[in-house]
Amino acid sequence: MASADPYFDFLLRMGDNTLILGHRVSEWCGHAPVIEEDIALANTALDLIGQTQMWLGLAAEVEGKIRTADDLAMLRDAWDFRSALLVQQPNGDFGQTLMRQFLFDAWHLEMLKGLIKSSEVRVAEIAAKAVKEVQYHVERSGDTVIGLGDGTAESHAKMQAALDLLWPYVGELFTPDAVDDAMTANGIAPDLNDLRTAFDAHIGAILSEATLTIPDSTFAHKGGKSGFQHSEHLGHILTQMQWLQRAYPGASW
Template sequence: MPANEQHDLIEYLLRLGDTAVVQGQRLSQWIGHAPALEEELALANVGLDLIGQARNWLEYAAELLDDGRDADRLVFLRQEREYRNLLLVEQPNGDFAVTMLKQFLYDAWHFQVLHGLSSSSDERIAGIAAKGLKEVTYHLRRSSEWVERLGDGTEESHARMLKAIEQLWRYSVELLESHESEQRLRASGVLGNQDDVVAAWQSKVADVFARATLPVPAAAVPFYLSAREGLHTEHLGMLLAEMQYLPRAYPDATW
């Protein structure tokens, strides 16, 4: 594999892996705080699914980097500016409406991305994507149902969903943009068609929002932050400080 294509692939694997692990970490913060025991278990299970997927992506990235790091070191020993996760998932959980809207926007994108990657010319990527797609199919069904239930529920739940949209929608811009490094991977058959991902995401969001009696805002526009460039919101640094504390404090510890 040419060096520039390998660099593009590593960056893409980090984006998938970092996004999954950060969202998994966010969901784990609901343990002991969820509105019902059933939801606490569901949130924890979705988080575990995502962390497992993150390990698969990051193990592949570590092999390509070949610098002595493994998936654990990539997660626990990189700085904030080295993370490539979507800005959306690093946002605080907020209330249950914010958490479920964030999960839905991510799931609708994640499902389409994995669907495309399951036909990748890279057999390792195709295998990881096909396995993850089974889990994300459930994630998307669950988060869609919650958005509908909250949006078309009580006056209070509807108002909270409107507030959640106002808070999170700007970060959806990263779900739909196409980076030149990814365009090169598409040309070689590693990635699927971005236009298909965008169209399917927009269609899914429009359908679920309609059933939830929620308005679909105008398309979000790029702003000064960019996870691809390591420019994150202030929330990621605080999340990493919590997540990375133990392995940084005891770097030689083993289970």
């Protein structure tokens, strides 16, 4: 359920996106096809969780209820999460994971570049730190999409299938609602419509080089932002992610 404070909700969105995707990516640890990719994915997950700490830490301060970033990550239920549907999607095969990563990275980079100019100093500071990591993320994921898309017949087919599967979720990232409108009006966050042009140019160039075709599909529903609809995968993610805290409340070591 949305809170009464659009700023708090916006911070949750930023932190929940990186938290859920960071957890998804971490699932590859020890399972990636080669050790270099195993290490690279683990490092990406660590970057995303580090960003989560900053976003949810600020959200906790703004909320003013003595909750911490850990409380927001580990003690909320699924309906209170604001993560986009894209980051909730299963890893699938390696190509699907990298396609999901690239689509998110391309959006994430443009969002952070806009947030560097935020009227909220803390938001601008977090964005300035995170954008350095995300610049590397998008370069790496883009290069991998090109390598697999323009690789063998099998790798090309798998990458096209991944794009066909995940592309419908991209629309949510650029569909503004009342929270987004409030953030734009107050100069806290950029207008999502303004991000789309740069995103499309970036995506188009990479996918063209990868010999992949953007499917003719549209985003049918907004779920992750509203907090009322989530993919069936979110509950599974939280079951894994929150198990220790739920089983042993307040445990420390």
